[in-house]
Amino acid sequence: MKIRVYVSLKEGVLDPQGKAIGHALNSLGFQGLGEVRVNRVVDLDVPADDSSAAIAKGEAMARALLANEVIEDYSVEVVA
């Protein structure tokens, strides 16, 4: 079952990559942009019988490896 784990910086954590992209877009002529944040998405194919088992597995993997819970939040969804 295909799942998608979104990993995003928590509110208030500085995102230097996003800031750099914002400045670069501004220099390229895209004016008036608000905040820019760059997040990570991990697409996985997990062996699971149903969606809730797949989501539980995704959350376990996020806690174990994919997200740094000190500064990042994660969410898991089934995509197919």
Next chain:
Amino acid sequence: MKIRVYVSLKEGVLDPQGKAIGHALNSLGFQGLGEVRVNRVVDLDVPADDSSAAIAKGEAMARALLANEVIEDYSVEVVA
């Protein structure tokens, strides 16, 4: 208007980060995983009157800076 730009490696392009994550998850006891791919999501707040203008702006930004069209695909959606 808040938009989200997904940037993903094209099919067939090797994803070493995804491979490394797959191996690490396997070592941590998550067996039987299929392919793992790591993608990038850029959340932006763009000045636009309607969704189609916001999406057009997101696509222009993806082509200009956010995606490397030689090896990456992108898609844009309005989130709020």
